[in-house]
Amino acid sequence: MKSMRFLPLVTAAWLAVAAGSAVAQAALVDGEVMKVDKGAAKVTLKHGEIKNLDMPPMTMSFRVSDPKWLEQLAAGQKVKFAAEKVGGQYTVVRLEK
Numbered sequence: 001m002k003s004m005r006f007l008p009l010v011t012a013a014w015l016a017v018a019a020g021s022a023v024a025q026a027a028l029v030d031g032e033v034m035k036v037d038k039g040a041a042k043v044t045l046k047h048g049e050i051k052n053l054d055m056p057p058m059t060m061s062f063r064v065s066d067p068k069w070l071e072q073l074a075a076g077q078k079v080k081f082a083a084e085k086v087g088g089q090y091t092v093v094r095l096e097k
């Protein structure tokens with residue numbers, strides 16, 4: 001199976017493309033900060049519809065790509081964000097205040 005040698009390279013390239021397009025597709029969603037949990041690196045957001053996750057408006061907690069973002073957030077704050085499912089967990093991958 002000579003061609004097997006190239007499989008890891010092809011898989012890595014495909015993952016890079018897939019990850020890039022997923023982030024590009026994720027539209028910004030309106031959210032309001034309900035709770036910040038720095039210990040768990042999570043933020044609870046009351047959010048609008050998240051089309052890329054096929055999710056209706058609700059209040060729920062998210063992980064964040066960068067825990068430093070939590071230091072600039074407080075309950076009651078209005079934000080715009082993009083979320084993705086990363087490693088099976090809903091994660092804020094982009095955040096704008």
Ligand SMILES: [Cu+2]
Pocket residue numbers: 047055056057058059060
């Ligand atoms: Cu939700």
